[in-house]
Amino acid sequence: MFFGTSSITWGSNGNWGRAFVRIWDCGPAMTAIDAAPTFGVEGDLFALPRPIAAPRSIAPSPVTLIAPRVQPSLERRRLWERRYARRLRATDIIIVISATLATAAFDYLLDPSSHHLASVTRVAALACLVWTGVLWLGRTRDHSVTGWGAAEYKRVAHSSGFALGILAMLFVVFQWEGLRLHLIVTLPVGLLALLLGRWLWRKWLISQRKFGRYTSRAIVAGTRDDVEYVIRTLAGGRNGYVVVGAAIADGSISSIRVDAQDYPVIGSIDATAVHARTVGADTIIVAGKPDDDPDFIKRLSWQLEGTAKELILSSRLVDVAGPRISLRQLEGLPLINVTIPQYEGGAHAFKRALDIAFSSLALIPIALATPFIAAAIRLDSKGPVFFLQTRVGRDGREFKMVKFRTMTVDAEAKLVALQTQNEGSGLLFKMKHDPRITRVGAFLRKYSLDELPQFFNVLNGDMSVVGPRPPLPSEVTSYNGTVYRRLYIKPGITGLWQISGRSDLTWDESVRLDLRYVENWSLTSDLMIMWRTAKVMVAPQGAY
Numbered sequence: 001m002f003f004g005t006s007s008i009t010w011g012s013n014g015n016w017g018r019a020f021v022r023i024w025d026c027g028p029a030m031t032a033i034d035a036a037p038t039f040g041v042e043g044d045l046f047a048l049p050r051p052i053a054a055p056r057s058i059a060p061s062p063v064t065l066i067a068p069r070v071q072p073s074l075e076r077r078r079l080w081e082r083r084y085a086r087r088l089r090a091t092d093i094i095i096v097i098s099a100t101l102a103t104a105a106f107d108y109l110l111d112p113s114s115h116h117l118a119s120v121t122r123v124a125a126l127a128c129l130v131w132t133g134v135l136w137l138g139r140t141r142d143h144s145v146t147g148w149g150a151a152e153y154k155r156v157a158h159s160s161g162f163a164l165g166i167l168a169m170l171f172v173v174f175q176w177e178g179l180r181l182h183l184i185v186t187l188p189v190g191l192l193a194l195l196l197g198r199w200l201w202r203k204w205l206i207s208q209r210k211f212g213r214y215t216s217r218a219i220v221a222g223t224r225d226d227v228e229y230v231i232r233t234l235a236g237g238r239n240g241y242v243v244v245g246a247a248i249a250d251g252s253i254s255s256i257r258v259d260a261q262d263y264p265v266i267g268s269i270d271a272t273a274v275h276a277r278t279v280g281a282d283t284i285i286v287a288g289k290p291d292d293d294p295d296f297i298k299r300l301s302w303q304l305e306g307t308a309k310e311l312i313l314s315s316r317l318v319d320v321a322g323p324r325i326s327l328r329q330l331e332g333l334p335l336i337n338v339t340i341p342q343y344e345g346g347a348h349a350f351k352r353a354l355d356i357a358f359s360s361l362a363l364i365p366i367a368l369a370t371p372f373i374a375a376a377i378r379l380d381s382k383g384p385v386f387f388l389q390t391r392v393g394r395d396g397r398e399f400k401m402v403k404f405r406t407m408t409v410d411a412e413a414k415l416v417a418l419q420t421q422n423e424g425s426g427l428l429f430k431m432k433h434d435p436r437i438t439r440v441g442a443f444l445r446k447y448s449l450d451e452l453p454q455f456f457n458v459l460n461g462d463m464s465v466v467g468p469r470p471p472l473p474s475e476v477t478s479y480n481g482t483v484y485r486r487l488y489i490k491p492g493i494t495g496l497w498q499i500s501g502r503s504d505l506t507w508d509e510s511v512r513l514d515l516r517y518v519e520n521w522s523l524t525s526d527l528m529i530m531w532r533t534a535k536v537m538v539a540p541q542g543a544y
Contacts, residue, residue: 084146095190095194096132099190103185138158156194221272221284224250228256246263247266269289283308284311383405387402388401391471394487404450408436408438418436454493467491467493469491495517
């Protein structure tokens with residue numbers, strides 16, 4: 001791992017001495033710290049291979065320790081992270097320069113007599129420098145946020161907004177010509193281009209990960225149940241982590257089977273750092289620690305120096321609290337702060353405003369398409385165009401949900417005879433080939449077009465664009481325990497259940513997704529769900 005010579009000084013009865021410590025490569029089976037006695041100084045441990053008597057004539061010398069040698073697995077991880085960050089940086093710079101120069105050229109060509117070319121160029125260069133600089137200061141290309149989740153997009157948006165504020169202040173102070181157009185046009189258009197660029201690079205990154213590239217080799221350590229939970233969550237590799245092994249407290253088993261796939265158990269949790277070097281892992285995910293070892297995490301972080309890039313602490317609490325978790329220090333004591341969910345207030349008022357604006361815009365094309373859909377429904381089968389069904393909304397209030405009719409008019413009467421063929425789970429009735437569904441209805445359901453009239457429910461205040469699945473009264477009467485929490489906010493036209501498999505989900509999975517959304521929703525997550533819903537409508541999955 002590493003080698004070299006260092007010295008440690010100490011004093012005894014006023015006499016100072018010095019001992020030399022030789023640290024060498026101990027091979028993959030053990031480290032220098034594992035192989036040597038230890039010398040403690042206020043809780044810190046230094047490796048001492050053997051006690052050495054120090055000559056009294058040697059003067060005091062400061063401690064000089066050689067840093068651990070970087071392992072090949074860590075170097076590979078750093079290499080592809082830098083390579084991907086360079087691609088993002090080049091794309092960002094090209095977009096910013098293109099947006100600012102295009103605006104400057106348009107401004108100059110619009111009225112060349114009233115502008116000086118040097119002034120227009122100076123303003124465009126200033127906008128480029130400020131914008132690219134703020135994107136760098138905002139750490140928008142940091143690996144901890146790129147490739148997965150909403151944090152990357154939020155940082156890009158926040159940094160662009162901060163750049164807008166800086167340029168606006170400069171405009172007020174100096175009244176530079178041409179800067180107003182950059183504030184009105186360049187930054188909003190450029191922000192959309194930046195977000196689109198990040199999204200395209202993310203799609204490319206996910207496609208590369210299907211072939212094992214740009215991934216992190218991870219070891220999951222903890223109890224068997226916690227390890228299985230983490231592995232099941234990370235399955236697929238879309239998030240960049242490929243589990244190469246597990247280190248569990250019970251080392252008597254050789255493998256763990258999760259979702260029909262076997263993962264090797266490479267040893268006990270106590271030797272996690274040694275296992276990381278053996279299998280070339282650059283990420284350690286700790287799902288649990290030994291009960292009798294309070295310093296396990298601290299010691300593991302020391303042992304992983306030069307070996308791993310990330311030490312991640314996983315807890316099942318995250319599945320409930322998610323973005324409501326924050327870490328703070330209190331007198332050196334690390335505390336995990338969990339914000340209690342709120343179901344009233346400014347964020348919910350803003351959500352309602354977004355619902356009104358979005359549904360108002362959506363109803364315009366829906367109104368244009370309705371006559372054609374209505375004609376197709378009436379030509380295919382007799383009966384009304386719209387289907388009204390009682391659903392349960394926020395706080396248990398019932399309302400009439402409107403949809404385009406996709407079944408025959410006697411569908412409810414035929415339901416009893418079909419109960420024995422139910423392919424759904426829990427309280428839901430689902431059939432992949434339901435004989436009650438009409439030909440036009442099957443098409444409408446496949447592309448979720450039957451749900452378009454629900455925007456009237458959103459505008460009326462009974463539903464939200466994004467939220468839990470609207471339940472039937474018969475479902476609610478069968479609820480027990482925490483399932484009632486689904487009714488704390490308004491049901492949605494779409495939600496996590498819509499973009500995660502729809503009818504292919506089990507009842508427990510549907511409930512879990514709804515409860516996660518109820519407690520952890522945010523405006524950013526709503527926008528991402530809307531975007532992913534549009535993609536699901538184009539390439540439907542689990543719709544029947």
